[in-house]
Amino acid sequence: MRLILYLGKGGVGKTTTAAATAVRAAQLKHRTLVVSTDVAHSLADALDQEVGPMPTQVGDNLWAQEINVLDEVRQHWGELQGFVSTMLRRKGVNEVAAEELAVIPGMEEVVSLLHIRKQAKEGNFDAVVVDAAPTGETVRLLTMPETFTWYASRVMQWETSTMKVARPLVRALVPASDVFDALPRFVEQVDALRQTLSNPDVSSYRLVVNPERMVIKEAQRAATYLSLYGYPIDGVVLNRVLPSEASGSAFLEQMQQVQAQYREQVHEIFTPLPIWEAPFYAREIKGIKDLGEVGAALFEDRNPLDVFFRGKTMDINKVGENYELRLPLPHVEVNKVNMTKRGDQLFIEIGNFRREMILPTLLADRPATKASFRNGELVVQFGAPEPPKVTQEQPA
Numbered sequence: 001m002r003l004i005l006y007l008g009k010g011g012v013g014k015t016t017t018a019a020a021t022a023v024r025a026a027q028l029k030h031r032t033l034v035v036s037t038d039v040a041h042s043l044a045d046a047l048d049q050e051v052g053p054m055p056t057q058v059g060d061n062l063w064a065q066e067i068n069v070l071d072e073v074r075q076h077w078g079e080l081q082g083f084v085s086t087m088l089r090r091k092g093v094n095e096v097a098a099e100e101l102a103v104i105p106g107m108e109e110v111v112s113l114l115h116i117r118k119q120a121k122e123g124n125f126d127a128v129v130v131d132a133a134p135t136g137e138t139v140r141l142l143t144m145p146e147t148f149t150w151y152a153s154r155v156m157q158w159e160t161s162t163m164k165v166a167r168p169l170v171r172a173l174v175p176a177s178d179v180f181d182a183l184p185r186f187v188e189q190v191d192a193l194r195q196t197l198s199n200p201d202v203s204s205y206r207l208v209v210n211p212e213r214m215v216i217k218e219a220q221r222a223a224t225y226l227s228l229y230g231y232p233i234d235g236v237v238l239n240r241v242l243p244s245e246a247s248g249s250a251f252l253e254q255m256q257q258v259q260a261q262y263r264e265q266v267h268e269i270f271t272p273l274p275i276w277e278a279p280f281y282a283r284e285i286k287g288i289k290d291l292g293e294v295g296a297a298l299f300e301d302r303n304p305l306d307v308f309f310r311g312k313t314m315d316i317n318k319v320g321e322n323y324e325l326r327l328p329l330p331h332v333e334v335n336k337v338n339m340t341k342r343g344d345q346l347f348i349e350i351g352n353f354r355r356e357m358i359l360p361t362l363l364a365d366r367p368a369t370k371a372s373f374r375n376g377e378l379v380v381q382f383g384a385p386e387p388p389k390v391t392q393e394q395p396a
């Protein structure tokens with residue numbers, strides 16, 4: 001089974017790309033499900049067909065589904081929430097606070113991911129392509145299994161110590177009889193989910209960008225966080241590239257020039273990941289036939305379900321009190337490394353190679369002390385965080 005997730009800023013073409021990938025995979029005879037987790041569903045529009053909250057067949061080997069996360073949470077995990085809030089109340093937390101606390105952070109996100117995983121298994125799909133919500137939300141979604149497990153393990157500790165005494169009482173208060181087993185079972189599932197999501201043979205994350213500054217920035221940020229959490233990225237989709245024949249006006253030619261510059265930047269930033277390009281279509285893209293065309297433009301004769309890149313695009317390790325950032329740069333010649341850091345932005349220059357990257361919060365407030373290039377890998381060291389500057393006002 002393959003799980004492919006498309007990430008990117010709103011409007012870049014995630015839905016189009018996800019649907020195009022699914023159509024292409026289905027044409028190659030793979031049983032494929034394309035799932036939307038965005039609240040603003042547009043899968044039905046892209047496919048030009050009705051899509052329900054359960055997998056709906058929309059073509060040969062092709063199914064589509066628009067998940068409503070909140071409904072899912074209410075349906076399946078309402079009982080668990082009731083259980084947690086009851087426990088908290090028994091511990092003396094007042095009712096309103098208990099209700100509030102019982103909404104375990106990330107519950108909705110975790111549930112929607114669990115649902116996708118379950119569906120993929122039960123529906124016997126060869127591939128599930130996820131048309132995700134805009135980047136920020138999706139990154140939050142992907143970091144949730146960890147947050148959730150942390151939180152849930154605290155709650156489970158209460159159960160073993162304090163809750164033993166309260167068990168009969170809680171059981172009487174909570175109607176569902178097996179609710180005591182619900183949390184550990186849930187935690188187990190979330191753990192398995194986290195393993196699926198970080199298994200490079202199963203899951204691949206692909207960034208969708210346009211040749212535009214802000215869009216590229218956001219994708220860089222997403223790449224940083226995905227790498228940090230160990231989620232494997234295997235490619236970048238560069239969507240809406242003006243075709244070379246689109247000329248004849250000063251306006252279009254200027255746009256092409258601007259695009260050419262950002263296109264080059266995309267290649268610089270995201271090496272060694274493969275970059276797949278789709279042209280800017282003058283007409284509206286609607287329906288399976290059009291999507292097949294986009295899929296063919298992106299993947300040509302390749303199978304979109306292949307794993308196109310293996311290995312980390314970035315690695316951060318703690319070394320003593322300090323941190324070390326490693327960036328594999330296989331196509332770069334050994335040369336002098338120049339580095340400038342400004343807040344969470346790091347600018348690296350090795351000969352003709354330039355790279356600007358966005359650092360995770362963890363490294364943003366630490367000074368970059370040393371950069372070296374060995375074995376096709378750039379290693380940047382970060383020291384202890386700088387103390388905040390205190391400016392003393394002189395009495396006048």
Ligand SMILES: Nc1ncnc2c1ncn2[C@@H]1O[C@H](COP(=O)(O)OP(=O)(O)O)[C@@H](O)[C@H]1O
Binds near residue numbers: 011042240283
């Ligand atoms: N390469 C392209 N050329 C022309 N129009 C496109 C292209 N890619 C996407 N679109 C159109 O742009 C709009 C937004 O695309 P969509 O895939 O819904 O973006 P997202 O899911 O990232 O918000 C849609 O109307 C879609 O048909």
Ligand SMILES: [Mg+2]
Binds near residue numbers: 014015016038042
């Ligand atoms: Mg969309």
